[in-house]
Amino acid sequence: MSHQFVDQILRLFDETAERVGLDLRVREVLRNSKRILEFGIPIVRDDGSVSVFHGYRVQHNDVLGPYKGGIRFSPSVDMYEVQGLAMLMTWKTSLLRLPFGGAKGGIAVDPSALSERELEQLARGYVDAAYPVIGPEKDIPAPDLGTNPQIMAWMMDQFSRLNGYATPAAFTGKPVALGGVKARLVSTGYGGSVLLRAFMNGGMNGVRVAVQGFGNVGSNAAKYLSRFGANVVAISDATGGIYAPDGIAIEEELEYQRGESRKNFSESPASLTERSDRSGNIAIVTNEELLELDVDVLVPAAIEDVITSENAGRVKAKIVLELANAPTTAEADAILANRGIAVLPDVLANAGGVVGSYFEWVQNLERLAWQEKQFLERLEKGMEGALADVLDAAERYDTDLRRASYAVALERLNDAVIARGFM
DSSP states (O other): OOTHHHHHHHHHHHHHHHHHTOOHHHHHHHTSOSEEEEEEEEEEOTTSOEEEEEEEEEEEEOTTSSEEEEEEEETTOOHHHHHHHHHHHHHHHHHTTOSOEEEEEEEEOOGGGSOHHHHHHHHHHHHHHHGGGOBTTTEEEEEOTTOOHHHHHHHHHHHHHHHTSOOGGGOSSOOGGGTOOGGGGGHHHHHHHHHHHHHTTTOOTTOEEEEEOOSHHHHHHHHHHHHTTOEEEEEEETTEEEEOTTOOOHHHHHHHHHSTTOOOTTSTTHHHHHHHHHHSSOEEEOHHHHTTSSOSEEEEOSOSSOBOTTTGGGOOOSEEEOOSSSOBOHHHHHHHHHTTOEEEOHHHHTTHHHHHHHHHHHHHHHTOOOOHHHHHHHHHHHHHHHHHHHHHHHHHHTOOHHHHHHHHHHHHHHHHHHHHTOO
């Protein structure tokens, strides 16, 4: 990713900082990352050769507490991407009133190209490199794009070996057997769903929804939105999507996805026939076509920069729920705003993941285990509280929800930096 990603975040930061009257000294602190690490991680491949992968950890700001942010394994990972995402984490934790700062990490790798042994070696190598600056009271990583609970398990184990004792609170998003929380896996999708429901004052019945990206986040969002009464009419994966004007049987689709015979959405006609038996008339659509379907709510839950100046004018949804990080470019954002389309921004909409991570971290530190109902109820209250704060800021500053979200986050960071004396 180019430096334009960071520049885009900083432009919005500067604009909002001016709007809320952010102290000039605080602006300088928040425009810069506190620590940027880059390291080579060598692994021995199954054929005996050695490959070195580039890893990163950016710790942007810790004025509110220890750093928090995911680790992604993706060929697209570079320093600019990690830097920008670390900044977004600082705004996100502040917005949700969490006692965390912002960080992000990653390795430039295609995880599907590695064997399980190679992947474990890479995960442990990342911890070896980052060990001096991570830990329960310093920086608590979590899963992100291309990583999962098993990778967090290997990382937690490696940290514990280096630490000399079991340290489950060093990572979140772990398997339940290692102190993870089952509800953490659904927290981003569930958090976005309850946020949308609150934004629509509970009126979800019959709302037509298209979800781009049917991975962990998108599939759970589709599941809960469907349970709340919405009519999910389109879903997709990286290869393409399906569209059913009368609605998709999401619970049955999830079962189909878990089955051994599952196929990518584009692999028809066999998969179409099976899905049509459950959901009626279904057609194949591309990911690009899904974004322009005639729906009430569009949920980009896959990758960055999918809504651009090229297609924003053709988006028909009245609401965009950003469950991916940075799915809308700055130019597209302006077009959507001018067209009266409400955007529930990523910094707010997908914050359920870090709220869930916070709950897991607290339970690990206190050696407690909450019930799933308690976890989800607290998550819902957190998301609804953040939305109320953002709606209030949008009215106070007469601005859209993205800038209002930044305003709430920056107001809190401003007070914290001044109080701590980071000048």
